[in-house]
Amino acid sequence: MTSISSTVVTESIRGIEPPNEIWRTRARARLETLTKPLGSLGRLEDLAAQLVAIRHEHLALPLNKAVYVFAADHGITAEGVSAYPSAVTHQMVLNFLAGGAAVNALARLHGVALHVVDVGVDADFNNIEGLLHHKVSNGTKNMLRDAAMTDEELSRALLVGAQLADEAAVAGRTVLAVGEMGIGNTTAASAITCAITGSAESLATGRGTGLDDAAHARKIAIVEAILKRHFANHTSPHPLEVLRCVGGLEIAAMTGMILAAARNRVAIIADGFISTAAAAVAVALEPKVGGYLIAGHRSEEPGHRLLLDYLKLAPILNLEMRLGEGSGAVLAMSIIKSAIGLYSEMATFTSASISGASL
Numbered sequence: 548m549t550s551i552s553s554t555v556v557t558e559s560i561r562g563i564e565p566p567n568e569i570w571r572t573r574a575r576a577r578l579e580t581l582t583k584p585l586g587s588l589g590r591l592e593d594l595a596a597q598l599v600a601i602r603h604e605h606l607a608l609p610l611n612k613a614v615y616v617f618a619a620d621h622g623i624t625a626e627g628v629s630a631y632p633s634a635v636t637h638q639m640v641l642n643f644l645a646g647g648a649a650v651n652a653l654a655r656l657h658g659v660a661l662h663v664v665d666v667g668v669d670a671d672f673n674n675i676e677g678l679l680h681h682k683v684s685n686g687t688k689n690m691l692r693d694a695a696m697t698d699e700e701l702s703r704a705l706l707v708g709a710q711l712a713d714e715a716a717v718a719g720r721t722v723l724a725v726g727e728m729g730i731g732n733t734t735a736a737s738a739i740t741c742a743i744t745g746s747a748e749s750l751a752t753g754r755g756t757g758l759d760d761a762a763h764a765r766k767i768a769i770v771e772a773i774l775k776r777h778f779a780n781h782t783s784p785h786p787l788e789v790l791r792c793v794g795g796l797e798i799a800a801m802t803g804m805i806l807a808a809a810r811n812r813v814a815i816i817a818d819g820f821i822s823t824a825a826a827a828v829a830v831a832l833e834p835k836v837g838g839y840l841i842a843g844h845r846s847e848e849p850g851h852r853l854l855l856d857y858l859k860l861a862p863i864l865n866l867e868m869r870l871g872e873g874s875g876a877v878l879a880m881s882i883i884k885s886a887i888g889l890y891s892e893m894a895t896f897t898s899a900s901i902s903g904a905s906l
Contacts, residue, residue: 606890621732662711684700809833
């Protein structure tokens, strides 16, 4: 019997094609005519060509940019895997809505529309304005004891992200960033990393919000126990089972957004460890999604490097950040904007009456 979540994914990935190589070639040809030595703008040229290939058009400024911060709680916090109490998820959502978080400041600075989504916070927001109300449940179950979600919950969370991506495409967004807030979600991301990439728990599990040595060792042991409980008899578990058993509602929603964004030919910037775990699940479900992904930065969480290697992504920035919220992805949007500005606004050798290279 086909699961509900499988049906949701089938609909989300229908029609996804890799970025268009004809348009990438056209972009490269234009870049070679600009008043600079060939390839001298390095990765900025790669980024511009990737976006042109994704959008099937010669892009110009302004880019229509948005970041979605998905918030949810995690039952695994009952095991003491975080230095902060789970109530901080609720409190930080209120901080986002008040405009006081790092991602708020960066979004304002770089002209990025910010959307905060309650997909599973263990609190009642009483229809507060400014929040996108899409709560599936009041957090996940404790994945050390049970599967984190039912298939129905997983399906609903995937649909939240997919529907928001569809709405963003209709609104003309060209670049989306995915971020998150959820105390305990580095444990979920560590378990996903191990299940998807086959990495050892000790390599994929970091200190999260700042655990000391003893708490860090306990967190590693908990991740080992989680994986043994759910996947002891599966060397390569299905990505949806990984998400259902050890994921978070916000991670599932980001996965849904990434899949639907690719279907709509919208570029996706992954932020740090947790959002890249969602990207890894999305690519495991549909490898063609990989061409739509951009890594905003490299987090200090050790599991993030494993995921970037798995996805074959080179991060734009490496600033020793580990905040989440979409902060690194929004910061990277300034680089992407610069890439498109150079691509569209630089003079060509012909238009500037400058001699090209003779060799």
